[in-house]
Amino acid sequence: MDDWKALRVSAERLAADFEALSQIGATPDGGVHRPAFSPAHLEARLWLGERIREAGLRFRIDSVGNHSALLACGPDHAATLLLGSHLDSVPNGGRFDGALGVLAALEVLRVVKEAGLSLPVHLEAIDFTDEEGTLVGLLGSAALAGKLSLQELQAPRGGRAELLAGLQRAGLSESGLPGARRDPAGLAGYLELHIEQGPRLVNAGVDIGVVSAIVGICSYRLDFIGRADHAGTTPMLDRRDAGLGASEFILASRRLVLDEFPDCAINVGEARFAPGAFNIVPERASLALELRAPQADTFSRLETALLDLAGATAGSHRLGLEARFLGRHQPSPMGSLAQQAITQAAGDLGLRSMVLVSGAGHDAQSLADLCPTGMLFIPSQAGASHSPREFSQWVDCQNGANVLLQSVLRMAYRK
Ligand SMILES: [Zn+2]
Structure with missing residues (x-):
């Protein structure tokens, strides 16, 4: 029974x-x-x-x-x-x-x-x-x-x-x-x-x-590094604005996922600009990035594509980039x-x-x-x-x- x-x-x-x-x-x-x-x-x-x-x-x-x-x-x-x-x-x-x-x-x-x-x-x-x-x-x-x-x-x-x-x-x-x-x-x-x-x-x-x-979920801390300058006297086109590079990355990474990784998701859940004042061009912009994918092969392709994109975006704004890997859980x-x-x-x-x-x-x-x-x-x-x-x-x-x-x-x- x-x-x-x-x-x-x-x-x-x-x-x-x-x-x-x-x-x-x-x-x-x-x-x-x-x-x-x-x-x-x-x-x-x-x-x-x-x-x-x-x-x-x-x-x-x-x-x-x-x-x-x-x-x-x-x-x-x-x-x-x-x-x-x-x-x-x-x-x-x-x-x-x-x-x-x-x-x-x-x-x-x-x-x-x-x-x-x-x-x-x-x-x-x-x-x-x-x-x-x-x-x-x-x-x-x-x-x-x-x-x-x-x-x-x-x-x-x-x-x-x-x-x-x-x-x-x-x-x-x-x-x-x-x-x-x-x-x-x-x-x-x-x-x-x-x-x-x-x-x-x-x-x-x-x-x-x-x-x-x-x-699978993977997280990175991405730091875009530029130069602190006077926000009024430095010509707009001469700036190495870390906040601008980071912002462009946020927009471009969303486009990348929508266009090339439709079953994946990413999130920039936190952003910090330093020194962090009204009148200073941001020297450093730090992003908390998380990416998710259902299969192992897509997961690693997405990770590589995002890091490449971050590097290219930093380069186009004459910024340095520090990508700190914080952890990964494979798709299960x-x-x-x-x-x-x-x-x-x-x-x-x-x-x-x-x-x-x-x-x-x-x-x-x-x-x-x-x-x-x-x-x-x-x-x-x-x-x-x-x-x-x-x-x-x-x-x-x-x-x-x-x-x-x-x-x-x-x-x-x-x-
Ligand atoms: Zn839960």
Whole structure:
């Protein structure tokens, strides 16, 4: 008998958790502000630890700060099926991103525990550290996967001093971080429920997205270097204006992607001009550049094309260019076992599903080449995310949690 197919999450319990968590780091406009290791983030993790203990699950914090609930429901030496997401947010982000996946994972463990199921695997619900890359992108999952780059730790995108201060606030040490690595032989798989963060599911009127791959993401700090001059007396055509070169690069790089890399995306999310005064021609313009591509070959062609463009633009304005590489996550195909489990679970629940590529990075990409890994998306209203406007209908959250539960059981039983 496949009695487990009738199991469902408790929507009330999940909703109560979601409402309580949404209050931690809440912003007046209905979002949350919980950057990694901020006071609100640490408070959210304390809250999660209490929920885990309250549920009678084992609670563990590893050396990179990942918070886990453990349910030993398999034979002694069974591998562990991980499920989870992240409690950290971008600055002034939404309530659903990451939080829903962690709470749904915890709820799945509670349901399996209450049902007294013996599975061929153990279950672990995990809240990964700094998924959003406030300090180091995918810090917790990369460390768990043994992929933590020491180079990234020396020059993290959030700043080295900030990283060290954050680790200290969380009671962690830099030297301890690589120790969070897990033996892949002990991992039976990884599943993550997340909001889509884009408009495709809503536009298609589909309930569940089955993720086929996660785009690769790469970031650079680009500094255009010119010459500081008097803003009134230096003739316009004699200037070596770093701000002008950087601005032209922003416009030209968008054109390049639209014309030559239609399935890719780039963003210049921050620009700083120095010395930074009304009456000085900018000597230095510093840009934060991020690029994304779904396949490895397009990814490297895009990276080369953008660096070439930056060099050419700097040259045409008689500027120097410093391109500092800050980190790269390769595009990650999701496993067929997980995709199948999610598709079948959704079908059994009477939900419509479709296959899509994730344009956002996720912890699942750290694990994709180590164990059977999959992600499922629920619709994001208006496609809004990384914003207080982020919203998903509660029925979709509930559906997603039930698909997660049933996918976990299918993965566990290999059905
Ligand atoms: Zn997320």
